[in-house]
Amino acid sequence: MIYLTTPLSKKCLSNLRAGEQVFFSGTMYTARDQAHARLVTALKKSKKLPLDLKGRVIYYCGPTKTPKGGVIGSCGPTTSSRMDSFTPVLLKAGLAAMIGKGRRSQEVAQAIRKYGAVYFVTYAGCGALLSTCVKKARAVAFKDLGPEAIVALEVENFPLIVGIDSRGERI
Amino acid sequence: MRVINAQQITETVADLCGKANLVLRRDVLLALKRAYAREKKTQAKDILGAIIKNASVAQKEKLALCQDTGMPVVFLSLGQDVHIKGALRPALQKGIALGYKNNFLRDSIVPDPLSRGLSRSTPAIIHTDIVKGDTLKITVLPKGFGCENKSALKMFIPTARIDEIKQFVVDTVKDAGPDACPPYVIGVGIGGTADYASLLAKKALLSKVGGQNSKAQLMEKDLLKRINALNIGPMGLGGETTALAVAILTYPTHIAGLPVAVNISCHALRSATAYV
Numbered sequence: 001m002i003y004l005t006t007p008l009s010k011k012c013l014s015n016l017r018a019g020e021q022v023f024f025s026g027t028m029y030t031a032r033d034q035a036h037a038r039l040v041t042a043l044k045k046s047k048k049l050p051l052d053l054k055g056r057v058i059y060y061c062g063p064t065k066t067p068k069g070g071v072i073g074s075c076g077p078t079t080s081s082r083m084d085s086f087t088p089v090l091l092k093a094g095l096a097a098m099i100g101k102g103r104r105s106q107e108v109a110q111a112i113r114k115y116g117a118v119y120f121v122t123y124a125g126c127g128a129l130l131s132t133c134v135k136k137a138r139a140v141a142f143k144d145l146g147p148e149a150i151v152a153l154e155v156e157n158f159p160l161i162v163g164i165d166s167r168g169e170r171i
Numbered sequence: 172m173r174v175i176n177a178q179q180i181t182e183t184v185a186d187l188c189g190k191a192n193l194v195l196r197r198d199v200l201l202a203l204k205r206a207y208a209r210e211k212k213t214q215a216k217d218i219l220g221a222i223i224k225n226a227s228v229a230q231k232e233k234l235a236l237c238q239d240t241g242m243p244v245v246f247l248s249l250g251q252d253v254h255i256k257g258a259l260r261p262a263l264q265k266g267i268a269l270g271y272k273n274n275f276l277r278d279s280i281v282p283d284p285l286s287r288g289l290s291r292s293t294p295a296i297i298h299t300d301i302v303k304g305d306t307l308k309i310t311v312l313p314k315g316f317g318c319e320n321k322s323a324l325k326m327f328i329p330t331a332r333i334d335e336i337k338q339f340v341v342d343t344v345k346d347a348g349p350d351a352c353p354p355y356v357i358g359v360g361i362g363g364t365a366d367y368a369s370l371l372a373k374k375a376l377l378s379k380v381g382g383q384n385s386k387a388q389l390m391e392k393d394l395l396k397r398i399n400a401l402n403i404g405p406m407g408l409g410g411e412t413t414a415l416a417v418a419i420l421t422y423p424t425h426i427a428g429l430p431v432a433v434n435i436s437c438h439a440l441r442s443a444t445a446y447v
Contacts, residue, residue: 034287064235065275073275074235079350101317102350102407120290123221124317124406125352125439127231127238146290147238147277159221161408171408 003157007055010116012014014163018169023121023157028057028099029140030077034148036086043089050141051150054094060101062147063137064127072137072153074127077101080119084108091115104164113168120160121171133158173250173305175447177257180307181266183445184438187311188243188270195226198380199356199440202415205381206354209361215410216405219354222405222438233274237352237439240276241313243267243295244373250304267311268406276425295350298370312442318355318435321347324369327429336361336431337394343433344398344414349407352437355414356380357398360432361387362422371420372434377442387419394419405438 004012004054006026016022029051031039042049060080064073080100088111096117101124104112112119123130136154143149163171200223207219229236245263255262271278271292280294281287295311301310327336340359348422358378360371380426385391394417404410415438424430 007336062277062279064238064240064277067233067275073277074229074238074240076238077240079320081350101352103348105430121408122217123408124349125237125315125437126221126225128232128234129221129225131232131234132228144289147279148290151264161406 004124006057008057013096013118014063014166016114016118016165018162018165018171020162022160022162024160025156025158026154028059028153028158030061030063030151030153031058032060032062032083033082034145035150036083038142039050040086040089043093053090055096057097057099058095059099059153064157066137072131075131075134075153076127077124080104084136086112091117099160106135109164109168109170110143112164112166116166118162118166119164121163122158130158172252172253172254174256175307177255177259177262179447180255180259180262180309181269183274183309183447184245184263184266184311187309187443187445188267188276188313189274191311191313191441192240192257192274192276193233194230195236196440196442198382199288199415199438200226202380206412206415210410210412212404212410214408215404215412218405218408219412231287234278235274236428236441237315237437238277239315239317239378240271240279241315241441242280244311244312244314244318245295245297246312246374247297247299247379248308248345249299250306251301252305253307262295263297264295265296267293308444309447310442310444312376313349315437315439318347318351318437321351321435322369322372322433324430324432326365327430327431329427331429337397339388339431340394340433341397341401344403344435345401347435348403351435352439353403353407353414354405354412354438355413356440357394357417358434358436359417359419360434361419361430362424363430365430367422368430368432369434371422372432375418375420376434376436376440380416380440385419386421391417398447
């Protein structure tokens with residue numbers, strides 16, 4: 001079994017192979033459709049981003065509301081392919097890894113290879129189970145987007161499978 | 172004539188939102204357990220195990236089964252001898268809003284499909300059938316959009332072969348691949364008009380998984396076999412469990428046509444029903 005923690009180095013990512021199971025501990029940032037659109041617009045206009053993408057992990061997720069006294073609501077992955085058109089720009093800006101569900105485009109696989117990043121998949125439709133790995137949650141940006149805001153999640157042993165490795169190989 | 176207060180409808184709908192989103196349908200859970208017992212591929216079995224565990228965590232922790240708590244779809248069978256005191260549709264929407272708020276469900280509905288805007292819990296989609304009797308049956312089906320996005324409709328010519336229809340259904344599942352959270356339940360609507368076939372496909376998801384209540388039983392069986400031979404498997408990582416069930420509903424149609432609609436549900440097929 002492979003255990004990964006942030007900060008992620010390009011070297012540790014380059015050792016991963018498509019299909020391998022990984023337990024991830026550290027910080028991941030939720031971002032889905034609207035947050036991606038905003039990040040990419042800001043990058044294209046050379047504006048400052050609300051978070052530095054270098055070495056970061058983005059999780060395609062829009063959680064349910066946090067119950068009283070809880071850390072986070074249900075928080076499983078959303079369909080990654082909707083983010084495909086935005087992804088190469090974020091990888092160029094230094095994004096190290098993405099977590100979601102489902103397939104990615106050829107362009108994304110090529111960009112992953114070019115920048116030595118990794119795409120992970122996790123248990124789809126298991127938001128309640130995955131929420132048990134989240135120890136802390138803190139809103140970081142785009143709070144006006146409600147469930148689509150960027151939230152930093154501190155996780156422990158979050159289960160992942162390598163979907164596309166840094167060589168561009170798919171599971 | 173029987174009088175039902177709008178307030179009672181609101182409370183019932185709020186309750187159904189919680190039940191549907193937090194407690195996995197028993198027929199779906201049993202089908203998942205059967206698939207777990209049958210599945211030979213280790214990884215596929217592990218994933219099915221996680222899905223089953225997710226259902227128990229959700230129920231115990233009172234958390235949504237999936238963060239996509241869907242676009243709420245409400246099916247009403249309204250007895251014609253019922254008189255509703257108050258306004259029905261606002262009572263339903265209020266119930267949805269209350270149920271989503273009380274259970275910390277996600278607000279996933281944008282007020283405008285083009286300009287989008289901040290999401291909220293309503294409005295729900297409401298389908299009403301007027302039926303005999305003096306009861307009101309309410310079903311809430313929260314439909315996640317990972318799978319709703321993979322819906323398909325095709326208007327076949329009336330002389331199309333059954334096998335072409337089957338191929339369309341199988342191809343729709345193949346196109347969805349891993350993206351719509353397999354193992355799936357596949358709803359198919361055949362006949363009527365374009366809109367009605369789509370509604371039937373959605374309604375088919377309310378059929379009991381593993382039950383045999385369709386006129387098109389043989390077709391369901393054959394489709395399930397062919398879909399499970401696609402080797403998409405749980406999470407799309409291979410295995411023999413690509414779908415838990417195929418449910419078909421049919422309706423008379425026009426001599427010139429043969430509409431076929433497919434509505435895919437993810438493994439978190441959620442619905443709850445109450446009688447008022």
